[in-house]
Amino acid sequence: MSSSSYNFQNMTDAPMPEASDMRIGIVVSEWNNNITEDLLAGAFETLKKYGVKEENIIVRSVPGSFELVFGCSQMIKYGNVDGVIAIGCIIRGDTPHFEYISGGATQGLIELNLKSDIPVVFGVLTTNNLQQAEERAGGMLGNKGDEYAITAIKMVDYARSLKKNS
Ligand code: DLZ
Secondary structure, three states, rough: OOOOOOOHHHHHOOOOOOOOOEEEEEEOOOOHHHHHHHHHHHHHHHHOOOOOHHHHHEEEOOOOOOHHHHHHHHHHHHOOEEEEEEEEEEEOOOOHHHHHHHHHHHHHHHHHHHHHHOOOOEEEEOOOHHHHHHHEEEEEEEEHHHHHHHHHHHHHHHHHHHHHHO
């Protein structure tokens, strides 16, 4: 569900998992960097807030959201990380690029989740205009980067909980 009244903080009261030994990779797109830098800052601060050590947050950038798939794939292979956050911002324009790039990035990130044991969080804003993106990157609807960080910690914990019992 995506609506202006939806607030992630209201989703659950579940306690946050222990995250002090987690290593999280963040791959961030340079396209619309005025938005993605703010999402990155939100994710970075929230990871730290919940105990992830700064030195265990590995940030790399790629040119655009389409490159997030390769960027995350390489992060999984060589970054020695427990989880990955893919951050991008795709804004609808006059041409069909929006559908191609958002569809490609989404499908690629889904495939990474299916192929590897490292969870990849979908931190890609897909908006109709710049204002909608700004509202979600530290504006009146909060910073979605916070949600991406919380989701990454929860998914790493989820994967660990199953491995521990296998
Ligand atoms: C080319 C393009 C366009 C038009 N729009 C966006 C966008 O809104 N957000 C984004 O992250 N990237 C965009 N790109 C760049 C593509 O993601 C990609 O970098 C290029 O097609 C090169 O592969």
